[in-house]
Amino acid sequence: MEKRDVAILGVGMTKFGYHPDKSLAELFAEAFFEAFEESNIELKDIEALYFGNFVGEMTDGSANLGGFVADEIGLKGIPARRYEAACASSSVAFREAYYAIATGIYDCVVVGGSERLYNAGTAIGTRALATAVDGVYEITAGLTFPGVFALAARLYSKKYEIPLDKLREKMAMVSIKNHKYGAINPKSQFYNKFGDLKVEDVLNSKMICSPLTLFDCCPMTDGASAVILTTADKAEDLIDTPVYVLGTGQSSAGALFRQKEDMIRAIPRKISSEMAYKEAGLTPKDIDFVEIHDCFTIAEIIASEAMGFFEYGKGADAVAEGVTSIDGDLPINPDGGLIGKGHPVGATGTAQIYTVAKILRNEYKYNPVKDAEIGMTDTLGGDFGTLVNIILGIHRRR
């Protein structure tokens, strides 16, 4: 089947952080209205809602969110459904929305997500996040999300023969970089905070799951994000700077212990990113910058290798050498990433798309990536259970 080219009309995102006064639907509405204002369409043009949310049941006692969210944004009656794939919820929603337009099911849809984990508190938040690990074997042992990447960090150190203290210093550089960028992004949870961390600050902060400290981890966050998608043809009629969807990929895996040593090679991510490169007709070398799922410092390193940017075992060096900094060859997380900006799980994927679109349109003035034409997102759900990669560009697919 011939696929139509798809483009982004508008993007929106709430400030990330603590939102005790807004419901999941109200938060999403704030992000949606920002996206809608810049889209030059009428509300009635939007035909369906693709909504990402991870743990509304546990944080807000609320499920079946599609209808409530559609009603909140004034779109009562349209097909609306919730997508749940842990941290990749809104990226999965985005990919389904993209295919719906590409294949002609709809001409214009809204996709996004919202989540309220900060408001839920650490104990409920940690339990809610832990629903994304294997629900029988891994949870009974008390495996948590920081735990997953702590296991990965120790295995990475062992397999690639990098002494753990050396690896921890390189991991700290990820935190320093992402906090530095997050601190200058007004929508970040840590705006104006932690912009000048030192390696010792990261190493000596509170131990969460050894060897990961608090500054190795992204925070618990409330927030929402939204993207309005349409056909490339329509977008070119409506706005000056459409951002085109060039390629998407998705993959999955079972329990982490069943992935064995592959957990540091993130095989589903390799599959997913290769799928996206293939659809876009591009290679890792063509990517100008990436929004990577840095839920933990070591996660960013492992991801950068699995996506084909660095050899296995070399991602940690790339960070330490500044390759992934804003003025390096491959800027990673110029908006602060999950660590600096925050991680409202179900909203994270489309928040990455928000940043990529803003940078490609030259509207991201806090930390611009010079001459960027192609950007990519990487969203991880659970312990490699779901992987989504999306490639966006300012020119149509060749």
Add this chain to the structure above:
Amino acid sequence: MFKEFFDALLEGKVLGIKCKDCNSYSILKSTCDNCGSRNVEKVELSNKGIITTFTTTYVAPAGYDKECPYVVAFVELEEGCWLVGRLDIDAKLADEMGQDLIGKEVEIYGKEFPNEPYYPDKKRRVVPMFKLVS
């Protein structure tokens, strides 16, 4: 099926499957971890293994906080498959030993812990425990 695994574990046995197509072993499951085949037979796996990685957890989810700090570990059994469980040593000692724990031999047994509201088995919660073989 998971009930069978934990019943056996409480008797010190680790249940798994052997794949008749690719000859690899998996912890009890409907299909082979390696190739997805249903052509598998139930087998008793070795109850000894080697620590491949671990972490000491200082911030636990609701329902697990009273057990904190605890050490979660992955262990590779003699048959090649991995199992997740808890290391039966003091959390402080685990962090002192650090990377030296990786590669150490353990014996596997099952232990019951207080249940929590979301666990799939509403009657009990059994944890695979790993005891260092000195």
